[in-house]
Amino acid sequence: MEKLRFDFMVKPSADGKSNTICITSIGTPEGKVFEMPQEYQPVNLHQVICNTSNYVKVKKTLIKRHQIRRIWITLTKDISDVYLDEEQNLQFNDFYLEEISEERNNTEPMPSGSNKTLEELLERLLESKQTKSETQNLGKIARDFTIEKFTGRNLNPYQWIKNFNKECERFQIKEDRKKIEILKNFMENSSIDWYSCMIMKFTVESEWEQWERNFCETFANKGWSPIRYAFAFKYQAGSLLDYALKKEKLILEVRKTIDTGTLIDLIAFGLPSYVADKIDRGTLVSTEDLYNNIGQLEHLVGRNKYDKKNTTQYSDTKQKKTEEKKPCSICVKEKKGKRYHSEENCWFKNKNQTSVVKTVNNSELEVELNEENQKN
Structure with missing residues (x-):
């Protein structure tokens, strides 16, 4: 034989987070195709092929998952020693390859120019349909995510991207490309511009770790303003429970690992004294216990307004009497x-x-x- 056809395909890695180029089968000029066992398919096991100029071009061509390229490679002595025995039988690592029947593989010996063009068109059509279907599915999945959109100011970027990764795990989104595509659904305001710049610089086929790192570095607020605002937030008016939930959210956004006892103390610290003094601190084990007590003390808010009104009237009368004593x-x-x-x-x-x-x-x-x- 003067040459062999190697069938390359981009497959997901074992963890599903990255892509791997594999050699799925080997064809001969006679039209026979031999299947490569799964354990021998990763291209890094085929060093003699990786050292050829043909593979350099293949690597540049295969950029998306499930893409396929069938390349004829001229046999050298090194390649022949690896893939052919003395009787010209196809093998790999002393393992004879199994021939694929016509029912399993409808492959022609050397496709003509017209057939090759048709094959490429069909391949592109399948890729287009697959991409469109994936985009629609990702849009549906994004609507079921339980995180709010990131505006660039409203949330701690480290905590937000951590929650985003948890949602991806919940919906079994493991591919980097899908994570990058679904991320677009949660960008607002300045973060939309950031996403567009990342697409232009790194493309959707880049690694998710690179996107994650750039996201945190871009939007991280290294000042103390969010900390001060969250810890100093106090009740002003309205529902006591609304205040408590808002305070908890602000604190968790800046310090996710805070212990429950400290969280309860900070929430109670922002309550009016006449409310906090009626809560037995020793009985509070969780924030839910605090919220239960707060709900029972909502009536004190209106009562306190009445007391303030009477106090104000008394103060006015006292002031008038003081003015009379000139x-x-x-x-x-x-x-x-x-x-x-x-x-x-x-x-x-x-x-x-x-x-x-x-x-x-x-x-x-x-x-x-x-x-x-x-x-x-």
Whole structure:
């Protein structure tokens, strides 16, 4: 024989997370095809083939899972020693290969140009249908994910991508390409631009670890603002339970590994004192116990508003009384000391008016007497 045809195919690895190029069968110029056992199919076991220039081109061509290429390779002494015995029987590692029957393999010896073109067209059509079907299925699966969309600001990227991976495991999405494709359904705002840039730089066929690492490095907030906001978040108004659930979510977003006791303390710390003081801290084992107690104390919120209203009215009355206790300005002016009474009831006010009248009357009388003396 002068050459053999090697059938290459991209298959998923054992863990399903990556792709592996395999040699599935070997064909002869006579049209016979021999199947390669599963354990011998990974191309890294066929070093003499990997060292050929033909395989370098095949490796560049096969980029998607389940793609197939059938390549004729000229036999060298090294290749013949591995795949042919002295009688020209096909073998590999001293293991004779089994010939595939026509029912299992409808292969022609050397396809002509027209047949080869038809084969490529059919292959592309099958790939297109498969890709379209996978995209539709991924869209349906994405709707069943129990995580919210990532906007670039709303969540801790480390925690979010961890939850995303858990959802992928739950729906048995193990291929890197599928993870990258389904990720698009959960991007919003600035994260959409990030996804587009990643597609242009690394393509959908890149490794998921690369995407995961870049995602965390891009959106990680290394400052203290999220920590401060989560820990200092306190009840302002509305439902006590709504506050508690919001506080728990904020804390878990920045510190997933926080212990339950500390989480309960931080939630209770943000409650109003008149509510927190009515909860027995020793009986709280989980956050659910805290929420149960909080639900029973919701009525205190309205009551506290009523108490505040009465307190405000009392404060206003007290302030008015304090304002009334200002010293009388008339007494101060007359240098009678600081006396606290209303100016209307001030005794010196009437006395001052009387003295003014008397002064005026005496002056008039003096003028009249002087005029009479002059006449006389």
